[in-house]
Amino acid sequence: MAGQNMSSKFRGCLVGSLFGDCMGAPFEGNDISSGDKLVIQRYFDRMEDPNFKGPFKKYTDDTAMMKSVAQFLIDTPEPDLKHLAELFTNEFFKQPRRGYGGSVVSVFEKLRKSKFNDIFLPSKEQFNGQGSYGNGGAMRIAPIPLYFHDDFDNMLNIAAESTKITHSNELGIHGALLQCLAVHQAFLADPNTPINVDEFCNKLLEKMKAIERSYYNDVESDSDTPYCERIKLIQKFLSTKYSDEYDDEVIRDLGNDISAFESVPTAIFCFLRAQNTIPGIKTDNIFRRTIQYAITLGGDTDTIACMAGAIAGAYLGEESINKAILQHCEKVEDIVKLADSLYAARPHDGKG
Ligand code: AR6
Ligand code: MG
Numbered sequence: 033m034a035g036q037n038m039s040s041k042f043r044g045c046l047v048g049s050l051f052g053d054c055m056g057a058p059f060e061g062n063d064i065s066s067g068d069k070l071v072i073q074r075y076f077d078r079m080e081d082p083n084f085k086g087p088f089k090k091y092t093d094d095t096a097m098m099k100s101v102a103q104f105l106i107d108t109p110e111p112d113l114k115h116l117a118e119l120f121t122n123e124f125f126k127q128p129r130r131g132y133g134g135s136v137v138s139v140f141e142k143l144r145k146s147k148f149n150d151i152f153l154p155s156k157e158q159f160n161g162q163g164s165y166g167n168g169g170a171m172r173i174a175p176i177p178l179y180f181h182d183d184f185d186n187m188l189n190i191a192a193e194s195t196k197i198t199h200s201n202e203l204g205i206h207g208a209l210l211q212c213l214a215v216h217q218a219f220l221a222d223p224n225t226p227i228n229v230d231e232f233c234n235k236l237l238e239k240m241k242a243i244e245r246s247y248y249n250d251v252e253s254d255s256d257t258p259y260c261e262r263i264k265l266i267q268k269f270l271s272t273k274y275s276d277e278y279d280d281e282v283i284r285d286l287g288n289d290i291s292a293f294e295s296v297p298t299a300i301f302c303f304l305r306a307q308n309t310i311p312g313i314k315t316d317n318i319f320r321r322t323i324q325y326a327i328t329l330g331g332d333t334d335t336i337a338c339m340a341g342a343i344a345g346a347y348l349g350e351e352s353i354n355k356a357i358l359q360h361c362e363k364v365e366d367i368v369k370l371a372d373s374l375y376a377a378r379p380h381d382g383k384g
Pocket of ligand 1: 092093094131132133134135136137159162163164165166167168169171201290291332335
């Protein structure tokens with residue numbers, strides 16, 4: 033991949049993640065009706081007008097934590113997970129009102145109180161030892177597949193270990209790994225060639241199978257595991273020729289809540305469905321269509337749009353992201369700089 037394309041993909045991915053977070057946040061927790069879809073269409077149309085003036089859209093915990101993940105990779109050549117735990121915790125205490133998950137806050141409190149003695153212990157204690165299955169690991173993962181894009185094993189290892197600082201339930205960890213794999217595949221894809229959605233899913237399925245089978249070691253060789261089942265469901269939705277909209281079934285079967293299991297596959301689905309036109313969403317821009325569609329599904333809109341935005345931005349690069357809308361997102365210049373620093377810090381052979 034030429035250097036210029038790669039740096040555009042680094043920016044596209046991190047800025048895409050910010051864009052989804054900021055644009056989705058005002059709709060979090062909403063049940064979206066068909067009338068609301070029109071409101072969302074107008075919301076995007078208005079913001080695309082360069083003359084539109086309005087207060088900027090604030091980012092939430094998704095971006096706050098994603099910034100820490102990028103910074104941790106930039107700061108030391110060998111990833112230092114204790115440093116990441118410190119960055120997460122300091123960021124939280126600096127700005128606690130970013131809409132963090134209801135329980136993750138106690139992880140930060142315990143980490144600080146124990147002076148980061150065992151960075152994995154507080155997360156293991158969550159939910160009576162079950163650990164959190166929230167989407168908080170997945171929502172912040174994007175810098176890892178960018179940084180480790182040509183070191184697959186390290187990518188998965190650091191993705192899992194960094195997630196475990198706050199999420200020790202396997203569904204939380206595997207959700208973060210699935211999002212990591214989706215961003216990675218999108219990053220490696222040529223933005224000038226249309227995505228073959230079925231092939232994209234098959235590749236995800238193959239990699240997720242290896243991850244889930246090594247965890248659930250009692251599964252029959254040909255039986256299904258949770259996230260693999262969901263990927264097959266995504267394929268089914270994408271291949272069915274529905275005459276009408278089928279968003280209610282998507283919400284019912286793939287989910288739209290704060291658990292990783294009910295949101296990461298949904299975000300991937302939004303990206304893949306948006307490769308083609310969607311009824312009620314009027315735009316030719318695939319990036320915008322991805323985010324706008326994610327928001328119309330309601331529920332945890334900021335995080336689902338943030339994850340879908342990271343995937344779409346990693347595929348299409350920064351050029352695909354509308355500048356007029358982007359200028360309404362809080363601290364976009366900082367995220368661009370962060371993407372550039374991550375790009376400069378990546379382990380590379382000196383050719384790119
Ligand atoms: N058992 C029961 N409930 C659970 C469990 C469990 N094992 N795990 C999670 N929950 P948390 P996050 C529920 O606090 O994943 C924000 O909007 C429980 O209700 O670990 O970092 C972010 O932007 C818990 O309070 O946070 C994300 O979109 C909730 O899931 C989202 O929240 C969140 O888990 C999740 O953030
Ligand atoms: Mg959220």
